[in-house]
Amino acid sequence: MVFGSSVAPGGAALPRESRDRKLNATSFVVLGMLAQGPATSYDLKQRVALTIGNFWAFAHSQLYDEPVRLVEAGLLTATEEEGGRRRRTYSITEEGRTALREWLASPTLDETEVRDLGLLKLFFSAFAEAEDLATLARTRRDSHKARADGYMAMYNQIAGYADRWQVKSLELGIRIERCVERFWTEFTEELDSGTHKPPNRPQ
DSSP states (O other): OEEOOSBOTTSOBOOHHHHHHHOOHHHHHHHHHHTTOOBOHHHHHHHHHHTGGGTOOOOTTHHHHHHHHHHHTTSEEEEEOSSTTOOEEEEEOHHHHHHHHHHHHSOOOOOOOOOOHHHHHHHTGGGSOHHHHHHHHHHHHHHHHHHHHHHHHHHHHHTTTSOHHHHHHHHHHHHHHHHHHHHHHHHHHHHHHTOOOOOOOOO
């Protein structure tokens, strides 16, 4: 049983401006993943967890909702099992590939967002005890080191056969994690040596 088409009601092609109003970052995550091959929502969740989930956070429940919406928009088709769990397997349409290519060709002017809980705590550390600040610095150093080491292991494992631009994105992840690891390492050394002078605590 197949659902979805690339036409609007009445048989007219889906207008680009209508399509663009409906698409968001999650839409393009789904389109990009399905451009690599058909998948169920569970398959999408697994693919994301192993790849872009390392740098693009969002609710994985969207990987169950968004494909349905994209089928309605004509950017995907869905084939449902006749029996059993009646799982739906999604495939990208030519209209979906066009939307993905247009998105990739569009300007990318948004600023990079940094949502780092350690950085947020550091900002307010004038209200913390000295030992809490030291613990924060050590745990953030260790956390970023572990993540960078994990990325390096992944890089060494896939570099010989994976898509080169996906490997390149992993390279940036390694550089970012090493940079942040170095920041917290140096800050830890400052605290340990006593060269860092804490600010006066606000009253």
